């Protein structure tokens with residue numbers, strides 16, 4: 001069975017990625033894109049669904065040992081795992097070079113001290129673990145082929161089988177390269193792995209040098225930035241929400257979804273975090289991706305697309321996979337693509353506003369898009385929707401959705417006022433006031449002094465923290481303070497993190513789903529920001545640091561934290577959560593050490 005999520009390291013080439021376990025096993029690898037079928041899917045099943053382990057040899061039937069230590073090489077996405085064994089220490093360096101040509105996964109094994117017997121064991125299963133490819137060994141290379149895919153494996157000294165055992169003495173190294181090609185294409189060139197390692201090191205060093213954040217939490221922020229960069233699909237500028245599917249929100253539960261797509265919400269927030277820390281190129285690329293993705297039908301904006309802007313991402317179940325730690329079903333595709341989520345307009349327009357105010361050069365197609373987006377809000381803001389949490393129950397008049405509709409109109413008005421856009425600003429000002437009034441009249445409970453989950457509801461929702469973060473009301477307004485404190489009080493887990501909304505495990509929650517879930521980590525980071533804004537600086541800092549403490553030893557974070565099991569849950573690593581790390585650090589620096597508000 002797959003290990004804890006915290007046991008996995010992420011490597012990637014800005015088009016896809018791989019999850020490498022602490023035991024040296026690649027248990028998740030989709031080729032050639034993030035959303036392609038996996039060739040290693042043990043993460044969602046067992047070894048018969050595909051894996052590739054390299055580590056110290058063990059006797060038949062024994063469990064391969066976990067690495068004694070591991071870490072990324074500096075500020076890079078190159079992972080090094082080391083095992084101390086009775087006969088010496090061996091290291092495995094794993095990376096995927098950012099690429100022009102075929103996707104490659106490189107694994108360099110080196111004896112550091114002594115003499116160590118090492119085993120490489122590979123079991124490729126195409127089609128998410130369902131297809132055993134035909135394997136041959138032409139000219140010392142391994143070639144696995146089935147249907148449209150072929151995978152090549154090269155190793156210094158040639159290959160004889162899917163399992164190789166060899167002994168290395170101090171200073172000796174052996175490099176393996178896995179490459180993917182369409183099955184009709186010729187064999188790929190053999191990679192110079194030393195050159196590839198050097199180029200990959202240089203790539204990440206140059207990228208991290210562009211970081212403009214130099215505050216108290218630099219290490220966590222830089223790791224989060226690298227993780228967000230790893231979620232970008234370089235050829236198009238799309239940004240996936242996470243590189244995995246169906247890692248469960250609850251172990252054993254059914255809230256298992258495919259995140260290998262570009263959500264406008266998640267990507268807009270990622271773009272904003274990148275912009276705030278000095279990264280313009282990714283923001284420019286995403287803005288261009290957005291314009292292309294919605295072109296031709298901007299009135300019918302989808303809430304998510306494929307990495308190249310595909311509109312169809314049909315949701316299906318893969319019945320042969322038992323699911324991560326037996327959490328079935330495993331789904332690919334995502335039915336939420338067809339939902340109506342009003343808040344998306346706010347997040348996208350906020351990101352475009354930020355892009356303009358932080359100096360990204362104007363783009364005429366974006367100016368036209370702004371007007372279409374605000375006109376859609378004007379026409380539809382009264383309608384109930386599925387909201388930020390993509391509920392699968394009946395639509396509601398979610399307060400967060402209305403607040404984000406207000407943000408959408410407000411940011412376009414500001415763009416017009418600053419000369420970045422044109423439009424009927426007087427009409428939009430009336431619209432902005434009308435939405436504001438509606439939320440204050442229908443979304444606020446004066447008896448409990450809190451905004452509510454939806455109009456007329458008794459429930460709370462962590463997304464209401466956005467009221468403090470977006471400027472919908474001033475942070476010292478008693479309704480804002482009341483809401484932040486109510487969310488903290490009523491949605492808290494024992495660690496003081498927060499859930500998205502109440503799920504009691506018995507009756508279906510507002511989302512229409514059975515089962516429970518843990519603390520939603522990005523919401524918990526929003527709480528740090530909100531606490532800082534309402535003047536509770538010490539509480540904010542303490543909570544922020546407690547959140548960082550549940551990241552993995554590699555600084556990676558999933559979507560949620562299970563307070564009972566004390567482990568991360570949900571897709572991993574998740575962009576949303578890493579946005580929380582970055583934005584939380586910026587807010588704390590700005591609001592608790594006398595800096596300016598962002």
Ligand SMILES: OC[C@H]1O[C@H](O[C@H]2O[C@H](CO)[C@@H](O)[C@H](O)[C@H]2O)[C@H](O)[C@@H](O)[C@@H]1O
Pocket residue numbers: 241255257258259263265266334335336388389390391392511576
């Ligand atoms: O909880 C039900 C929904 O869960 C997923 O949505 C979540 O992930 C999205 C991507 O990060 C995020 O944008 C959204 O706010 C989250 O609730 C899933 O993708 C949905 O299909 C599902 O209905």
